[in-house]
Amino acid sequence: MMRQIQMFALVLGTVSVAGAATLRVPSEYPTIQAAMTAASPSGDTVLVADGTYTGVGNFNLLFNMKSLIVRSENGPGQCIIDCAGLGSAFTFFGEPAASVVDGFTIINGGGSPGPGIYMYYNSNPSISNCIIRDNTSGQEGGGGIYCALANPTITNCTITGNWGAAGGGVYLQMSSPTIRNCVIAGNTVSTLGGGIYCDTGSTPTIVNTILWANGAQEIYVEVPGAAGVSFSNIQGGWPGAGNINAAPLFADPANGDWHLGPGSPAIDAGDNTALPAQVTTDLDGNPRFVDDLATPDCPQAPGSCGTAPIVDMGPLEFQAVACPWDLDGDGEIGITDFLTLLGLWGTAPGGPPDFDGDLEVGITDFLELLAHWGPCP
Numbered sequence: 003m004m005r006q007i008q009m010f011a012l013v014l015g016t017v018s019v020a021g022a023a024t025l026r027v028p029s030e031y032p033t034i035q036a037a038m039t040a041a042s043p044s045g046d047t048v049l050v051a052d053g054t055y056t057g058v059g060n061f062n063l064l065f066n067m068k069s070l071i072v073r074s075e076n077g078p079g080q081c082i083i084d085c086a087g088l089g090s091a092f093t094f095f096g097e098p099a100a101s102v103v104d105g106f107t108i109i110n111g112g113g114s115p116g117p118g119i120y121m122y123y124n125s126n127p128s129i130s131n132c133i134i135r136d137n138t139s140g141q142e143g144g145g146g147i148y149c150a151l152a153n154p155t156i157t158n159c160t161i162t163g164n165w166g167a168a169g170g171g172v173y174l175q176m177s178s179p180t181i182r183n184c185v186i187a188g189n190t191v192s193t194l195g196g197g198i199y200c201d202t203g204s205t206p207t208i209v210n211t212i213l214w215a216n217g218a219q220e221i222y223v224e225v226p227g228a229a230g231v232s233f234s235n236i237q238g239g240w241p242g243a244g245n246i247n248a249a250p251l252f253a254d255p256a257n258g259d260w261h262l263g264p265g266s267p268a269i270d271a272g273d274n275t276a277l278p279a280q281v282t283t284d285l286d287g288n289p290r291f292v293d294d295l296a297t298p299d300c301p302q303a304p305g306s307c308g309t310a311p312i313v314d315m316g317p318l319e320f321q322a323v324a325c326p327w328d329l330d331g332d333g334e335i336g337i338t339d340f341l342t343l344l345g346l347w348g349t350a351p352g353g354p355p356d357f358d359g360d361l362e363v364g365i366t367d368f369l370e371l372l373a374h375w376g377p378c379p
Contacts, residue, residue: 024049033059034083038070044100047071052080061111062089065127069100077287078107078133085137087112094125094152101127111137117144117173118164121152130157131285131317135258139166143199144173145189152177157277158285158317160185160260167192169199170217176203182276183210183284185260185316186220187252195222200229209233210272212250212316233273233307235315244273244303250316261318265356268315269297269322274308285317294322296357325378326354327371335374343371 022045029051031037036059037048048070055061061083063072072092074081083091083106091108093115094101108118118137119129134146145164147156149172156179161171170189172181186197196216200206200223208231213220220236223229233244240247251266253259262268270293277290284290293299293311300307307313314320329339343355343363350361357370 022046027051027055028053033057034072035059035063038063038065038068038072041068041070043067044069047073050074050081050106052076054082054084056084056086061085061091063092065092065094065097065101067096069098071102071104073102074105077105078131078285081105082107082109084109085111085118087138089113090115090117090120090137092119094119094121094127094154096124097127099126099128099155101125103127103129103132105131107133107135109136111145112140114140115148116140117146117148117166118161119147120144121147121149121154121177123151125149125152126154128155128157129159132159133285134159134161135163137164139164139173142166142173143168143170143191143193143195145170145191146186147172149173149177149179149204150175153179155180155182156184157182157281158184160187160285160317162186162188162258162260164189165191166199168222169195170197171213172198173201174199174204174206175201178205178207180207181209181211182207183272183281183313183315183317185212185214185252185318187212187214187216187255187260190217194218197221198229200224204228205230209276210313210315211235212268213237214250214252215255233271233276233303233315235268235271244271244300244306246271246302260316262314262316262320264296264320264354265351265361266314266320267302269294269320270299270307270310270312270314271302272307272313272315274313277313284319288319288321290319292319292322294320294326295324296322296326296354298358323354325374326357327374328378329355334377335371336376339371340368343368 025037143166145166146161170191248267251263253261
């Protein structure tokens with residue numbers, strides 16, 4: 003009899019995993035919280051259709067200790083959670099790494115607690131492919147994300163234009179998140195840590211990430227050396243393998259376009275080993291690990307980024323031009339391309355024909371063009 007009970011329990015467990023449900027918002031459930039509440043404790047997916055979600059049941063969202071995947075149907079550009087200044091989009095309290103938020107734009111967090119995402123007490127969720135902007139913290143800090151005793155993994159996100167008393171972008175208290183391939187930029191504070199504030203006991207791992215133009219410090223740490231930063235572009239510089247301090251050449255940051263422009267020093271400069279195998283696309287859903295032939299691989303630390311193609315820093319992979327030396331677009335590198343290069347000699351166009359990315363068209367760029375003379379490969 004005991005054997006039969008054990009076998010029955012095993013079958014039930016198998017059915018639970020194999021039968022994980024997809025709960026659709028709003029076609030099946032009117033609000034995101036309604037779907038999350040109806041979901042089973044483990045394995046279900048709440049799939050949110052395109053639209054702007056506000057009002058009760060669409061922010062201050064609770065996982066209630068469930069291991070859920072809450073995902074937008076078509077990415078953050080089409081799916082917005084507007085907190086209307088009345089709280090946070092998601093609030094975590096003790097959820098495991100199997101809890102996932104993927105593909106939302108989160109705006110107008112405010113009030114109490116107020117950051118875009120609030121995590122507390124042994125919360126370890128995964129936050130991926132999100133745009134977290136224009137949120138204001140009503141607590142001590144963390145306009146974009148607040149972590150207290152939490153160790154989330156944050157991947158392929160932009161955290162921009164947020165405000166907090168401290169840690170305009172991210173506030174950490176006794177927390178050790180992993181932040182990889184993100185942009186944290188244009189956040190402001192009234193005290194310290196415009197980008198990230200690390201309170202005592204916080205030891206974040208930051209890799210392949212760009213921190214730029216944040217108020218006060220890009221990263222503030224209570225304890226020197228507490229933040230492990232590598233293969234990242236930090237304005238003002240930061241110690242660590244593969245780090246750089248160079249204008250990232252965003253396409254249009256004033257209007258929220260955080261794509262890398264041609265010639266950005268963040269192109270082909272990240273650490274391939276920092277991303278797990280399942281991360282194959284960027285914030286736009288475009289391929290990761292795209293080789294830009296006009297950019298040297300890992301120029302700041304040759305040989306240490308991995309095997310080409312090298313991942314870019316930041317959440318948006320530069321989608322390289324297949325034949326950047328063909329300046330006139332006729333499918334062949336020839337005399338007119340040379341004349342175009344010559345006409346820009348000594349200038350800094352921020353892209354071809356500045357093939358070496360040194361912000362000046364010169365002899366090395368001419369030699370690069372000459373090396374590819376003839377039909378495009």
